[in-house]
Amino acid sequence: MKRLRTTALVLAGLLWASATNAQVYTNQYPEKLQKLAAKWVKKGEWKNGFTKAVPAPSVNLVEFYLQYHKNPEQWKALFKWLEETDLLALPSGKQAIPGTNLTVSVEDSENWCSEDDLKAGKGSESHWQKIDFMFVVKGKEGFCRLDHETSTPNIDYNPKRDRLEYNFRADRLERIESIPGTFNIMFPCDWHIAKVKTNEASQKLRVLVIKMSNAF
DSSP states (O other): OHHHHHHHHHHHHHHHHHTOOSOOOSOOOOHHHHHHHHHHHHHTTTOTTOOSOEEOTTSOHHHHHHHHHHSHHHHHHHHHHHHHSOTTTSOSEEEEOTTSSOEEEEEEEEOOBOHHHHHTTOSEEBOSSEEEEEEEEESOEEEEEOOTTTOEESSOOBTTTTBBOEEOOGGGOEEEEEOTTEEEEEOTTOOEEEEEOOSSSOOEEEEEEEEEEOOO
16 A cells, blocks of 8 residues: 555656646655655665765665665665775776675766857767666766756667666756765756766766666
8 A cells, every 4th residue: 555655656656747837856745755755765764774875966766765675785785885985095987896786986076067068069878777876985076967858868868888878958957966965966867967067176086886677
């Protein structure tokens, strides 16, 4: 019965989002479900001993709540590994997270996407099979999320690449900055652009990107 009530709330939120002309950057949900998710996050049941960071303000807490409860062991393993690992000492590149089926990409790179790039429509993506968990270890990463009301896919979805790119309006982007002590999660409903240049003197950063399974 609880699962049926939750499903009904999710569907109601999706219908509400499609019926409005407001700027929409992620899935919208009824206030009751938002409060439930926020309470769950604040209580910290998801942490599994994790102390290094909290969700960034941009994280869709309802999506986090729903995905965590559909596949808790995946999320517990992730937070346990993050807590127990020296993230600055990790070698660059892709590597398996021991004891899990997760892979982390350790990126020592820099923000590259300029205002001109945004105006030219570069860098957008979303995924369906995977969720991007992004953890900045050093530096600051800039992000944008695309407005769902004015953005449209510009390529067909390819399951092998698990990526969609979009036509979007640069004047309707939501600007986000990710710093150490917080993490971002880009769910399939978060159409985004990563590594957008910030106002920092240095654009260099170290960021971990973990591909989490989307629990349908």
